[in-house]
Amino acid sequence: MIKTDILxxxxxxxxxxxxxxxxxxxxKCHLIDALPQAGGQCSEIYPKxxxxxxxxxxxxxxxxxxxxLMEQIKPFQPGFTLGERAETIKKLEDGSFVxxxxxxxxxxxxxxxxxxxxxxxxxxxxxxENIGAFEDKGIAYIIKDPEVYRDKKVVxxxxxxxxxxxxxxxxxxxxEVTLVHRRNEFRGALDSVEKVQQLKNQGRxxxxxxxxxxxxxxxxxxxxxxxxxxxxTEGDRVLEVENFIPLFGLSPKLGPIADWGLEIEKNAxxxxxxxxxxxxxxxxxxxGDVNTYPGKLKLILxxxxxATLMCQSAYQRIFPEKKYVMKYTTVGGVTGFDGSKKEAPKxxxxxxx
Amino acid sequence: xxxxxxxxxxEGVQHEVDAPTDMNMNLMEVVRSYELAPEGTIGVxxxxxxxxxxxxxxxxxxxxxxxxxxxDAMLAExxxxxxxxxxxxxIRMTEDLDGLEVELAPES
Numbered sequence: 001m002i003k004t005d006i007l008x009x010x011x012x013x014x015x016x017x018x019x020x021x022x023x024x025x026x027x028k029c030h031l032i033d034a035l036p037q038a039g040g041q042c043s044e045i046y047p048k049x050x051x052x053x054x055x056x057x058x059x060x061x062x063x064x065x066x067x068x069l070m071e072q073i074k075p076f077q078p079g080f081t082l083g084e085r086a087e088t089i090k091k092l093e094d095g096s097f098v099x100x101x102x103x104x105x106x107x108x109x110x111x112x113x114x115x116x117x118x119x120x121x122x123x124x125x126x127x128x129e130n131i132g133a134f135e136d137k138g139i140a141y142i143i144k145d146p147e148v149y150r151d152k153k154v155v156x157x158x159x160x161x162x163x164x165x166x167x168x169x170x171x172x173x174x175x176e177v178t179l180v181h182r183r184n185e186f187r188g189a190l191d192s193v194e195k196v197q198q199l200k201n202q203g204r205x206x207x208x209x210x211x212x213x214x215x216x217x218x219x220x221x222x223x224x225x226x227x228x229x230x231x232x233t234e235g236d237r238v239l240e241v242e243n244f245i246p247l248f249g250l251s252p253k254l255g256p257i258a259d260w261g262l263e264i265e266k267n268a269x270x271x272x273x274x275x276x277x278x279x280x281x282x283x284x285x286x287x288g289d290v291n292t293y294p295g296k297l298k299l300i301l302x303x304x305x306x307a308t309l310m311c312q313s314a315y316q317r318i319f320p321e322k323k324y325v326m327k328y329t330t331v332g333g334v335t336g337f338d339g340s341k342k343e344a345p346k347x348x349x350x351x352x353x
Numbered sequence: 354x355x356x357x358x359x360x361x362x363x364e365g366v367q368h369e370v371d372a373p374t375d376m377n378m379n380l381m382e383v384v385r386s387y388e389l390a391p392e393g394t395i396g397v398x399x400x401x402x403x404x405x406x407x408x409x410x411x412x413x414x415x416x417x418x419x420x421x422x423x424x425d426a427m428l429a430e431x432x433x434x435x436x437x438x439x440x441x442x443x444i445r446m447t448e449d450l451d452g453l454e455v456e457l458a459p460e461s
Contacts, residue, residue: 046401267391
């Protein structure tokens, strides 16, 4: 069981900054995120997009903002449970919480801060009637272990970076790789597009465009897919495959958090914005895009503010008997759990003769 | 000035709404401001043509702004795409769109 002071659900900018504010109060944090990397939407959806309304940054790429936040919180040694989705929450008799992920990892903390953005990112599934029947029986939306595809016949669908990158990677692993996309054009890094072109020329990736997978066949396991290519006069073709990997991106869903007994309004968690962004369950807070209150704005800068006030309240909850006065970092510096200490250089007092 | 737009929501109900042309708004934002689709199911990426949650079908014959490469590529990966599919976030409200009729694509 992982133990921490504040368990943060969601490792987007708001969740990451909460680690810093908690660290100033000597509170430890652990973050859970369904994505395999930190950064939330900033890393997953728009890492290369510039953001113009982060105070003090006239312009910063979303991916760089995440890198900076990771650097800023490094002294506070946050723990991460990545690639797992927070599934259930249990309140213990002492008022603390145990949060368990979909993979069974247990986390214990007196405070839970939900910084879940729009929810956990789930793969977008193609609209094929019997697709559910073949999930984990030849069909997977996320590649966890590429070795699964060794010497297999694999078809990948999609036109973005992940479809390109996995086609390239699996060309060396699988027996046969077919990439199907609705357009002739792919949207990805230039390097990847060129590499796939090269692999196609070498006959190592079989490219079928513009085309779409319109059917799945098999009894227990997936045995073949039906491909409809635009302009094919002989009708649909059947391709024998052992694996089908649809890569159509991810879309966020509030998911299991919706069943935690929290007050939900408009797909967001209602919080007390007059005080500390606490939810209707004492000890559980919601900060950033995942919460709602009168006048709510889904902005990163608002998430930072909410994270800061949440940490103060969390501190009072954990140490009700302690008196605390907020200290400026210019005054108190930053003392990391790793023993590092950052502080303003001392001015010299010396007479000039 | 405001223009009139007819928006059919995902339940099939048509709404005639006023959309301002002087506030740099796009169709996705108009839909959100009238709450014609639940929060969290539309405009997920904020309007960067990166999620297709604001996909709609254009029912009237209005001349629309040309599709950018980003929008085109996003629609190539979206579901329920038809010939008249557009991303609402890429359609800016301008006076010549008065009377525009659209239908929201299903959630996916």
